[in-house]
Amino acid sequence: MSRQPRLSFAASDSSASSRERRTIGLGLIGLGTVGTGTARVFVEHQHEIERRLGCRLELKHVCSRSILKRRDLTWLGREVKRTRDWREVLRDPGVDVAIELVGTPSTALTIARAALQARKHLVTANKNLVAEHGRELAERSAQARVNLGIEACVAGGTPILHAIREGLAGEHFNALFGILNGTTNYILTEMEQRGCSFREALAEAQARGYAEPDPTLDVEGHDARYKIAILAMLCFGRSVRVRDIPVEGIARIEQVDFAYAHKLHHTIRLIGAAQRRGERLMVFVRPMMIPGAAQLAGVHGATNGILMVGSKGGNTMITGRGAGGEATGVAVLSDVVEIARAILAGGASTSPLGYMHWRPGKLAPVGDNVVGAYLRLVVRDRPGILSRVCTILARHGINIDSVLQEPGHSKSRLPFVMTLEPTREDRVARAVREIRRLPFLAAPPLTMPFAELP
Amino acid sequence: MSRQPRLSFAASDSSASSRERRTIGLGLIGLGTVGTGTARVFVEHQHEIERRLGCRLELKHVCSRSILKRRDLTWLGREVKRTRDWREVLRDPGVDVAIELVGTPSTALTIARAALQARKHLVTANKNLVAEHGRELAERSAQARVNLGIEACVAGGTPILHAIREGLAGEHFNALFGILNGTTNYILTEMEQRGCSFREALAEAQARGYAEPDPTLDVEGHDARYKIAILAMLCFGRSVRVRDIPVEGIARIEQVDFAYAHKLHHTIRLIGAAQRRGERLMVFVRPMMIPGAAQLAGVHGATNGILMVGSKGGNTMITGRGAGGEATGVAVLSDVVEIARAILAGGASTSPLGYMHWRPGKLAPVGDNVVGAYLRLVVRDRPGILSRVCTILARHGINIDSVLQEPGHSKSRLPFVMTLEPTREDRVARAVREIRRLPFLAAPPLTMPFAELP
Numbered sequence: 001m002s003r004q005p006r007l008s009f010a011a012s013d014s015s016a017s018s019r020e021r022r023t024i025g026l027g028l029i030g031l032g033t034v035g036t037g038t039a040r041v042f043v044e045h046q047h048e049i050e051r052r053l054g055c056r057l058e059l060k061h062v063c064s065r066s067i068l069k070r071r072d073l074t075w076l077g078r079e080v081k082r083t084r085d086w087r088e089v090l091r092d093p094g095v096d097v098a099i100e101l102v103g104t105p106s107t108a109l110t111i112a113r114a115a116l117q118a119r120k121h122l123v124t125a126n127k128n129l130v131a132e133h134g135r136e137l138a139e140r141s142a143q144a145r146v147n148l149g150i151e152a153c154v155a156g157g158t159p160i161l162h163a164i165r166e167g168l169a170g171e172h173f174n175a176l177f178g179i180l181n182g183t184t185n186y187i188l189t190e191m192e193q194r195g196c197s198f199r200e201a202l203a204e205a206q207a208r209g210y211a212e213p214d215p216t217l218d219v220e221g222h223d224a225r226y227k228i229a230i231l232a233m234l235c236f237g238r239s240v241r242v243r244d245i246p247v248e249g250i251a252r253i254e255q256v257d258f259a260y261a262h263k264l265h266h267t268i269r270l271i272g273a274a275q276r277r278g279e280r281l282m283v284f285v286r287p288m289m290i291p292g293a294a295q296l297a298g299v300h301g302a303t304n305g306i307l308m309v310g311s312k313g314g315n316t317m318i319t320g321r322g323a324g325g326e327a328t329g330v331a332v333l334s335d336v337v338e339i340a341r342a343i344l345a346g347g348a349s350t351s352p353l354g355y356m357h358w359r360p361g362k363l364a365p366v367g368d369n370v371v372g373a374y375l376r377l378v379v380r381d382r383p384g385i386l387s388r389v390c391t392i393l394a395r396h397g398i399n400i401d402s403v404l405q406e407p408g409h410s411k412s413r414l415p416f417v418m419t420l421e422p423t424r425e426d427r428v429a430r431a432v433r434e435i436r437r438l439p440f441l442a443a444p445p446l447t448m449p450f451a452e453l454p
Numbered sequence: 455m456s457r458q459p460r461l462s463f464a465a466s467d468s469s470a471s472s473r474e475r476r477t478i479g480l481g482l483i484g485l486g487t488v489g490t491g492t493a494r495v496f497v498e499h500q501h502e503i504e505r506r507l508g509c510r511l512e513l514k515h516v517c518s519r520s521i522l523k524r525r526d527l528t529w530l531g532r533e534v535k536r537t538r539d540w541r542e543v544l545r546d547p548g549v550d551v552a553i554e555l556v557g558t559p560s561t562a563l564t565i566a567r568a569a570l571q572a573r574k575h576l577v578t579a580n581k582n583l584v585a586e587h588g589r590e591l592a593e594r595s596a597q598a599r600v601n602l603g604i605e606a607c608v609a610g611g612t613p614i615l616h617a618i619r620e621g622l623a624g625e626h627f628n629a630l631f632g633i634l635n636g637t638t639n640y641i642l643t644e645m646e647q648r649g650c651s652f653r654e655a656l657a658e659a660q661a662r663g664y665a666e667p668d669p670t671l672d673v674e675g676h677d678a679r680y681k682i683a684i685l686a687m688l689c690f691g692r693s694v695r696v697r698d699i700p701v702e703g704i705a706r707i708e709q710v711d712f713a714y715a716h717k718l719h720h721t722i723r724l725i726g727a728a729q730r731r732g733e734r735l736m737v738f739v740r741p742m743m744i745p746g747a748a749q750l751a752g753v754h755g756a757t758n759g760i761l762m763v764g765s766k767g768g769n770t771m772i773t774g775r776g777a778g779g780e781a782t783g784v785a786v787l788s789d790v791v792e793i794a795r796a797i798l799a800g801g802a803s804t805s806p807l808g809y810m811h812w813r814p815g816k817l818a819p820v821g822d823n824v825v826g827a828y829l830r831l832v833v834r835d836r837p838g839i840l841s842r843v844c845t846i847l848a849r850h851g852i853n854i855d856s857v858l859q860e861p862g863h864s865k866s867r868l869p870f871v872m873t874l875e876p877t878r879e880d881r882v883a884r885a886v887r888e889i890r891r892l893p894f895l896a897a898p899p900l901t902m903p904f905a906e907l908p
Contacts, residue, residue: 312495
């Protein structure tokens with residue numbers, strides 16, 4: 001085994017020496033957090049990546065609307081062309097791979113279509129774009145015989161999409177459960193560990209830069225919804241309309257819910273799930289009660305974690321950074337490496353979303369789901385409350401598993417919790433709508449399913 | 455977005471319809487646990503995998519030395535050719551991908567060389583083969599312009615090798631720490647959770663089929679050593695000689711070590727590690743003290759877990775099944791899918807071991823490592839013992855962090871523990887060699903480093 005440095009694998013192969021000379025050109029559109037992070041990671045890892053590929057990679061062209069004002073880009077290198085017009089990047093014959101990292105979904109779609117039209121390989125980190133238009137982009141890239149890289153769209157620093165599409169390509173997935181949004185997981189684990197309120201944890205997340213000034217997209221679960229839509233495509237070969245996926249955020253979770261969860265040996269996480277239900281899929285995003293011993297319960301802070309349930313390989317879990325410019329930049333560059341390998345191999349795009357043949361993406365209604373539930377009520381205490389609530393539950397045929405009440409709360413705003421035996425969710429929802437109308441309620445009831453993890 | 459079933463991605467592309475008709479033929483050599491598992495997973499997942507590929511996959515030829523005696527293979531299908539001679543599989547022009555799953559490394563090497571010589575794509579699950587001859591196979595596959603699949607060699611059910619080579623191809627890895635052997639992890643977690651002895655846990659593992667009748671390869675760490683050698687190749691682009699990697703097994707761990715570890719808020723795991731040390735690598739397999747809150751401490755039973763430490767993407771962890779015929783079969787088939795995609799795309803092999811350019815795989819001596827250590831002594835109690843031990847440690851310039859002694863042990867065989875402040879490991883080793891000669895020792899001293907996980 002030779003010990004000389006930088007020995008090429010296939011030194012005796014004439015095609016290898018042509019690979020040596022080959023340069024693959026990159027065009028970067030968008031220099032926000034992810035764009036800047038990607039460029040920084042590229043500059044620092046370029047040498048290592050070139051050892052992997054056995055060819056040169058060059059950042060040829062960057063585009064940013066504010067490029068003329070940015071005087072801090074000397075580290076990009078002098079030979080990199082700069083423009084405010086993304087069309088110039090796509091017209092540059094030196095650019096083989098277009099990296100689209102603009103934030104606005106409509107602009108991203110225009111750029112993506114134009115890039116594939118121009119037969120540039122395309123890498124994007126825009127989850128909205130891929131969740132809404134993934135199949136169109138996959139079809140266009142197959143027609144143009146170029147590659148499409150989307151690893152950065154879900155859980156930036158983790159290799160989750162490659163794991164599904166390639167590493168576990170021989171698996172038949174039954175389900176996937178993910179903590180897909182770092183902001184909400186940071187908030188929930190702060191509430192869990194420090195005993196603070198949702199508001200306090202959110203303020204902390206904003207102060208640390210984990211949450212946006214307007215946190216709605218994260219807190220209401222919409223960000224996680226785009227991601228579970230993409231994961232469902234890759235796991236099951238079905239495209240699901242994002243707006244059809246039921247979503248529920250974490251803003252109504254209170255400190256007291258963690259106290260009760262703890263008593264029940266559970267914790268609370270915002271879960272994006274996609275599961276087979278016969279010929280349909282059940283897909284949702286919502287807060288769930290997670291058994292304390294489950295791996296997902298061990299995912300703390302701004303981390304992402306995804307549990308894949310296979311029919312033969314069992315449970316596989318990936319955890320890692322879900323956001324941040326440089327972590328997402330690693331994912332972008334991983335796609336660039338894969339595309340560069342395909343270019344060097346002379347191959348074209350195949351099933352960038354995991355499947356060549358698709359099935360209808362019909363959703364099974366969550367109401368059909370039979371699951372145990374946590375029901376938290378906050379009442380103005382007076383005699384007969386439990387009897388009224390129990391009567392309604394009994395009328396809907398719902399069995400009560402336990403009733404819990406922690407001491408130390410005011411009589412005018414008394415929280416207590418019932419756990420319900422596995423029941424159809426639509427039946428629980430109907431009962432809760434009735435309970436909501438009871439005159440002694442001090443806050444709307446909160447229900448959360450107990451996650452049944454394999 | 456169309457909802458009709460089995461819609462092809464690129465229905466308008468003429469190349470897609472030629473893909474439709476394409477059949478890719480598989481030849482399976484070896485029908486032991488992994489071979490049978492692979493065939494079973496193939497039969498059950500074939501339809502799903504063909505949806506992914508948009509082409510037919512066919513098992514054309516199987517080879518097993520005992521094929522004539524096996525009457526239980528009707529589920530393989532009647533059209534599958536059967537032979538006792540692997541050369542026939544490689545001569546079959548219908549076989550595009552040779553799947554080598556024989557156990558014996560020397561036979562595996564002969565078959566692998568012949569398969570690449572015959573320009574068959576090659577998938578292997580033989581970790582010895584890849585750890586010892588990986589670069590040779592990679593060079594031969596590059597020359598033959600065929601692909602090489604090795605995912606099944608490490609942590610069968612997990613997509614760890616694809617994660618390193620593709621999903622995180624844009625990362626610059628600093629280190630990797632893995633629980634790479636399910637048998638030893640099962641034994642250690644049984645000792646941890648049930649408080650049983652090593653012998654009892656081993657017997658339990660054997661009864662459950664997690665351990666071989668002769669468990670040496672697992673228990674002494676040799677199985678994990680092959681795997682860390684492969685992981686080091688993929689992470690760092692350096693080939694390390696397997697026999698140069700220091701290895702230490704778990705047979706000397708006693709129940710009392712878990713009691714002390716617990717007191718120190720740690721647990722014990724057999725860790726394979728590969729870390730950058732300047733221009734060298736530090737690679738080893740040995741039991742380590744792992745902080746109780748670390749993700750690796752949460753890997754229980756016959757599960758594998760691998761923590762990758764990147765310089766930009768942070769820590770990424772993958773856990774899942776490490777062994778078993780069907781879990782390993784999923785990994786084998788995942789490689790088959792990847793190779794089929796490459797065949798359909800018209801591409802050839804590029805950097806199957808992650809790198810085209812290699813660096814010398816020089817190992818840094820473990821003795822240079824500065825690390826805190828756990829030192830357990832078992833003594834025949836009498837006055838002056840601690841003073842003798844402390845004198846030796848002081849003479850070697852080693853500071854003691856704490857001394858622990860659990861009650862309830864016999865005076866004639868009294869275990870106690872010292873934790874040592876971070877010190878060069880070779881210095882600790884020299885001191886321990888001196889301590890070992892003290893007359894009051896009832897058993898050789900045991901040292902374990904405290905893992906410093908990022």
